[in-house]
Amino acid sequence: MVTFSAPVRCPCPHSAPLALFVISCLLLALASAGCGHKAPKPPPHIALPGKKKAGSSGKIPATQRPYVVKGVTYVPIPSAKGYRERGVASWYGEPFHGRHTSNGEIYNMYGDTAAHKTLPMGTILLVRNLDNGRSSVVRINDRGPFVRERIIDLSYTKARELGVVARGTARVEIVALEEAGERPQASMAASPGPAPPSRPQAPAATRPQPRKSPVPDFDRGNFFVQVGAFEHLEEARTRARSFARLGRDVVIQQYPAAGMNLYRVLVFASHSLREARKYEAHMRESGYRYTLLLAR
Template sequence: MKSRFHYLILLLLVLALTACGTSRGPGPAPDREQDAAPRNPPDLSSVPDAVPRAEPRSRYGNPASYEVFGQTYHVMDSADGYVERGVASWYGTKFHGRRTSSGEPYDMYAMTAAHTRLPLPTYVRVTNLENRRSVVVRVNDRGPFARNRIIDLSYAAAHRLGMVEQGTALVEVRALTPGEPVQRVAGGEVPTQLPVGTGVYVQVGAFASRTNAEQLLGRLNGQGLSGVGIHEGRRPDGTVYRVRIGPLDNVDLADRAVQDLERIGLFDYHIIVD
């Protein structure tokens, strides 16, 4: 009886993750044509930001690891100190009312988001680096599972960030700690001291050896990829040589570069906003 109970719990977890295992939001996702914004959306200008509060972890949404589309994801032990820049997408009517990975129904009019690795729930501030708009959302779902996206926003959050029409945006995602004061920003814009960067790169590799970086550079040039270079940087353990494509003018060009990389069998890449 006990083993059957454990089997049922595992089955519920797999179903929850599978239900959210579609690459959602605008972009290269194969099912984007089936997702959309609502036809007659309500006025979302007054929807408040999520308010960080201490909550227990979701019972079913935080396995140590899980697999979607052959990719294994490891859930973080803690969101403390998490900051990342990259590309955001959003998801809408197709998933409205469906069960999220945390077990709650997805509400596209609430200030929520999906993330592949952050603990559920986690509160984050998402800043659109292109127009400086900022929102606080509650991460309660898993996704996006397109490899070149870092967060999937609810329709309401995407609307507030001004990214519904273009479908994607360059963003900064910063975890918030419940109980600490959340800086409110006038007009939804980030404070002026935030360094806003809009340079988009596709990073293909990072090496301690320049020779290894040059070998990868030669392979990419030999395949006809343009705009590839080696960017030298410093880390606590020494010099790092990053092989990057860019800077690129927009997300569409980054997506095309990603397609070129996958065409030649390279899948270990990251879109970087620097």
């Protein structure tokens, strides 16, 4: 015979709280086991490896990126402002004529370009031969020369102007006159260039007169064309006299450039900006490739 009896209650007064404590511990353990595979998040100021910050991938022109030649790393400088350097110049010609330069242009040994290891592409340089005093202007469009102590590789034409072709090298000083992508008013220099054209295509200029009252027309003013800039005053005077003999009004103005004083020769073009631009174009066609149009 089976009999049933009522459940026996634990006389311990703390049995209920103890059971709740045990159940809470079990639930906590289960919760910990369920999320144990998740790694703690790093502090917000520490970036995870392999990830880049937004907006940090700014593009750098290929010609401004570091490059390696014969195990040597060259790092192009961001600006040519105030750049001056002395060293050995060389030149390169026939084997490279018609090939691509570092900036993608086709190399022309008869052009007015040069190669430098680190200057920005497009930089305009005044190159002076320290042995014979000759000077000329070049534009950087290539990298090199990768020979110790050499600082610039000239085109054949520029090397011939400076008297470098026969010897192959010469001691020179280079001075940055114009940064890449810029064209400041007082920044160009030129070696003794072609004779001034005997028959200017632009109408004969009249002597500039001071304006009595401002004219609300941007086409009006006193416009000059810079036809050269020289280290020595006498060279500037020689250039100025050649234009003065043609009846042109000429001004010689001294200005600083990269820590040195140059004398620029300004030829009055016209009171009209439109006519002055025509005269500037005419001067370029006549062989003055580095003319600048200025307003005074």
